[in-house]
Amino acid sequence: MVEALVQQVLAGERRALARVISLVENGEPEGYEALRLLYPHTGRAHSVGLTGSSGSGKSTLAGALARELRRRQRSVGIVAVDPSSPFTHGALLGDRIRMQELTSDPEIFLRSMATRGSLGGIASATAQVVAVLDAAGKDAVLIETVGAGQDEVEIAGAAETTVVVNTPGTGDDVQALKAGILEIADILVVNKADQPGADTLVHLLQAVVSRGGDERAIPVLKTVATSGDGIAELVDAIDEHRRYLRESGQLEWHRLAQARHQVLALARHELLARVLRATEENGQLDELVGAVAQRDLDPYSAARRLIESAGGGAGGGARPAR
Amino acid sequence: MVEALVQQVLAGERRALARVISLVENGEPEGYEALRLLYPHTGRAHSVGLTGSSGSGKSTLAGALARELRRRQRSVGIVAVDPSSPFTHGALLGDRIRMQELTSDPEIFLRSMATRGSLGGIASATAQVVAVLDAAGKDAVLIETVGAGQDEVEIAGAAETTVVVNTPGTGDDVQALKAGILEIADILVVNKADQPGADTLVHLLQAVVSRGGDERAIPVLKTVATSGDGIAELVDAIDEHRRYLRESGQLEWHRLAQARHQVLALARHELLARVLRATEENGQLDELVGAVAQRDLDPYSAARRLIESAGGGAGGGARPAR
Numbered sequence: 001m002v003e004a005l006v007q008q009v010l011a012g013e014r015r016a017l018a019r020v021i022s023l024v025e026n027g028e029p030e031g032y033e034a035l036r037l038l039y040p041h042t043g044r045a046h047s048v049g050l051t052g053s054s055g056s057g058k059s060t061l062a063g064a065l066a067r068e069l070r071r072r073q074r075s076v077g078i079v080a081v082d083p084s085s086p087f088t089h090g091a092l093l094g095d096r097i098r099m100q101e102l103t104s105d106p107e108i109f110l111r112s113m114a115t116r117g118s119l120g121g122i123a124s125a126t127a128q129v130v131a132v133l134d135a136a137g138k139d140a141v142l143i144e145t146v147g148a149g150q151d152e153v154e155i156a157g158a159a160e161t162t163v164v165v166n167t168p169g170t171g172d173d174v175q176a177l178k179a180g181i182l183e184i185a186d187i188l189v190v191n192k193a194d195q196p197g198a199d200t201l202v203h204l205l206q207a208v209v210s211r212g213g214d215e216r217a218i219p220v221l222k223t224v225a226t227s228g229d230g231i232a233e234l235v236d237a238i239d240e241h242r243r244y245l246r247e248s249g250q251l252e253w254h255r256l257a258q259a260r261h262q263v264l265a266l267a268r269h270e271l272l273a274r275v276l277r278a279t280e281e282n283g284q285l286d287e288l289v290g291a292v293a294q295r296d297l298d299p300y301s302a303a304r305r306l307i308e309s310a311g312g313g314a315g316g317g318a319r320p321a322r
Numbered sequence: 323m324v325e326a327l328v329q330q331v332l333a334g335e336r337r338a339l340a341r342v343i344s345l346v347e348n349g350e351p352e353g354y355e356a357l358r359l360l361y362p363h364t365g366r367a368h369s370v371g372l373t374g375s376s377g378s379g380k381s382t383l384a385g386a387l388a389r390e391l392r393r394r395q396r397s398v399g400i401v402a403v404d405p406s407s408p409f410t411h412g413a414l415l416g417d418r419i420r421m422q423e424l425t426s427d428p429e430i431f432l433r434s435m436a437t438r439g440s441l442g443g444i445a446s447a448t449a450q451v452v453a454v455l456d457a458a459g460k461d462a463v464l465i466e467t468v469g470a471g472q473d474e475v476e477i478a479g480a481a482e483t484t485v486v487v488n489t490p491g492t493g494d495d496v497q498a499l500k501a502g503i504l505e506i507a508d509i510l511v512v513n514k515a516d517q518p519g520a521d522t523l524v525h526l527l528q529a530v531v532s533r534g535g536d537e538r539a540i541p542v543l544k545t546v547a548t549s550g551d552g553i554a555e556l557v558d559a560i561d562e563h564r565r566y567l568r569e570s571g572q573l574e575w576h577r578l579a580q581a582r583h584q585v586l587a588l589a590r591h592e593l594l595a596r597v598l599r600a601t602e603e604n605g606q607l608d609e610l611v612g613a614v615a616q617r618d619l620d621p622y623s624a625a626r627r628l629i630e631s632a633g634g635g636a637g638g639g640a641r642p643a644r
Contacts, residue, residue, distance in 0.1 A: 032622050039620035053376070252615070259614035259621065263607070264594065266625035271593035272586065274629075285585070292581035293574070298361035299581065300354050303588035307596075 002030050006037040009136050012075075014109065017136050021111055024128045035128060038135035043255075045077070045134035046242050047158065049143045051184070052165030057191045060225040061165060062142045065238075066108050067101075068231045069140050077133035077141040078102075080112040081126055081155055109133060123155045124265040127258070130158070158261075160254060161241045163187045163234070166205065168197035185218060186241050189234060193222035216244060278310035324352050328359045331458050336431065339458050343433055346450045357450060360457035365577075367399070367456035368564050369480070371465045373506070374487030379513045383487060383547040384464050387560075388430050389423075390553045391462050399455035399463040400424075402434040403448055403477055431455060445477050446587040449580070452480070480583075482576060483563045485509045485556070488527065490519035507540060508563050511556060515544035538566055600632035 008016030020038075023031030048065075052058045059080065066076045102108050111133075113126055126143065133141045145155045164185035188205050190198055202220055209218045219237050223230035245251040279285050288306055291297035297305075330338030342360075345353030370387075374380045381402065388398045424430050433455075435448055448465065455463045467477045486507035510527050512520055524542055531540045541559050545552035567573040601607050610628055613619035619627075 036620045036622055040617050043617050255615040256611060259624075260607075260611045262621040263611055263614060263624045263628060266621055267597060267628050268590050268594045270625055270629060271597065272590045275589060275593065285582075289578060289582045289585055292585060293577040295362055295365050298358045299584040299588055300358055302581075302585045303592055306585060306589050307592060 002033045003037065005030075006034050009034070009038060009132065010041060012137050014106065017109060017132065018111075020132055021129050024132060025113065025125060031128075035131060038132060041135040042131045043134065045130070045138050045141050046238070047130055047134075047141045047143060047160050048238055049145060049155070049159030049162040050165060051145050051162060052167075052191075053146065056165040056167045057225050058144055058165045061189070061191055061223060061231075062144050063102055064223075064225045064228055064231045065142060065235065068228075068235050070105060070107060072235070074139035075107040075137060076109070077130070077136075077138040078108065078110045078144065079126060079129055079133070079141065080110070080144040081122065081146075109136070109138065123158065124262060124269075126155050127158050127262055158258060160245060160251065161186050161238055163189055163238070165189045165191050166201060167192045168195050168201045187234070187237050188218060188220045189223050190220065191223050191225055193230065194224050194227075198222060216248075275307060275310040279306060282309065284309045324355045325359065327352075328356050331356070331360060331454065332363060334459050336428065339431060339454065340433075342454055343451050346454060347435065347447060353450075357453060360454060363457040364453045365456065367452070367460050367463050368560070369452055369456075369463045369465060369482050370560055371467060371477070371481030371484040372487060373467050373484060374489075374513075376468060378487040378489045379547050380466055380487045383511070383513055383545060383553075384466050385424055386545075386547045386550055386553045387464060387557065390550075390557050392427060392429060394557070396461035397429040397459060398431070399452070399458075399460040400430065400432045400466065401448060401451055401455070401463065402432070402466045403444065403468075431458070431460065445480060446584060446591075448477050449480050449584055480580060482567060482573065483508050483560055485511055485560070487511050487513050488523060489514045490517050490523045509556070509559050510540060510542045511545050512542065513545050513547055515552065516546050516549075520544060538570075597629060597632040601628060604631065606631045 005016050005020055009020050020031065020034045024035060025031070050058045050062055050065075062078055062080075066078060069076050103110055111129060113122065113129065130141050130143065143155060143159050162184050164187070166189065168190065188209065190201050190205065192198070193202075202222060205220045209220060221230055221234055221237060223234055225231070242251075245254065276285070284306060288297065288302040292299050292302050327338050327342055331342050342353065342356045346357060347353070372380045372384055372387075384400055384402075388400060391398050425432055433451060435444065435451065452463050452465065465477060465481050484506050486509075488511065490512065510531065512523050512527070514520070515524075524544060527542045531542060543552055543556055543559060545556055547553070564573075567576065598607070606628060610619065610624040614621050614624050
């Protein structure tokens, strides 16, 4: 059954795609099985992170990018990880119409991720959904994140190219500088560039960027996502960045870092799952948790006792986790 | 040496407190040892989460709350987890002066957390810092978070009382509703209540809250953090909520949930640390990661092989992590 589903995903069938993504998101065993079978078919798509605060218009920008990519005959996946994204919740009427336009194109696949629910692992889950879209043959996968919080920075870091979206006049520019979001930017965009203050913000960002002293100059581009102004130039800059990644060997390095991240995240989950299964029957967890809540035991000692009672975990040793 | 440091923390010495928090934040073995010794002294402080978007003025509100709590002879810890918080990065001159006023009071301890760096665990690290401040005798610990992203929601969930901060005229209100942030609110605040649209927002929030049908009505309060208007009423509402938690038995329930969360997070970290130590010498991790980056192996199988090569983990079994 999973094999048939995987074949349908590889053939680009939308319903199978949606189905497999749900299985993956919910952590179903069939989802992992599907991913295992799909994985050899990954590694082709260009993953592009779009990061910016809630008012920056990055959903509209993602839509505009998708349309421009389609104009260039490329298929597109969009993964929205921002809980306040209009992709996630629907929004103003204008946005809805623009979105319907997007979702009626069979070569665009839009998915919003639930950012709450299962403990941890949203960055890992996002990477898995991107892998499914990659295997399904999408040429580009756009990942929309809000860019505040460590998870979101990790998600953005998973993209090969990260576009940080700023807007004039919100004070967000200064906050982006402070929060260190610029450090993850491969391309800077001033969206809503028809609004007052856009040129000032462009100059500010250029000044910051030129201080970096990296071998590659980070481009600062102006866009008006609602009208499409500057979007073709942004796609050109994204393509240019991928060329740079390939030629400089950084793509290889990025893939190793991503693989390491994924393997460790999955190992961590698997290890805990094994301990919980092993201690399911003896009631150890509830007992230890009760003692911690009562302050009879500290959480570190409780964690260690839980591991010992499940059979010691791998390696053993008395040193605490770091 | 750790014992001496712990004694100084229990005596309320600021430098020892700062030192122990750094050890904890950096995941040093001495930090865990200190926490183990401090843990029996925790469970007294009232932890209060302040959640809202970057423009909501929640840092100023935290400062105003701290001053009002001091007026009531209570000692205060403030933990800022928002990377764009003025507590973290300094900000406008007015804020700086207000902050210096705060930090010159020996009974107020202010700390901002680094939200990037070590993989995962910011919610867990925040809970640990709160525990240190609790053991050091702080009556209240205010936790400032940006309220977007799963980590931030988890951090807010760690507080006994969660205050969600809204501001009129930013459209943030609607986003809060959409993002489900209201679900975690024990108290709703409309800050900057002297600005246009404040009453509309209050009515909107009251309408939403009254639909909830919970046994406890969620209060909607107006504040002007810069002038101090409404702050005494907010402290009253926070105290009232704690009384409610105690009397309804929910405090007990909350502590069990928190303890469970902490024990599982620490077990997960410890288990991975053990696997990494066990595979440190044989180069297994690098080999597996390389194979995944090359698409010769999928990350799930790699994670499982890593665990097996370290001695199988606890319990074993072929079922994947969920």
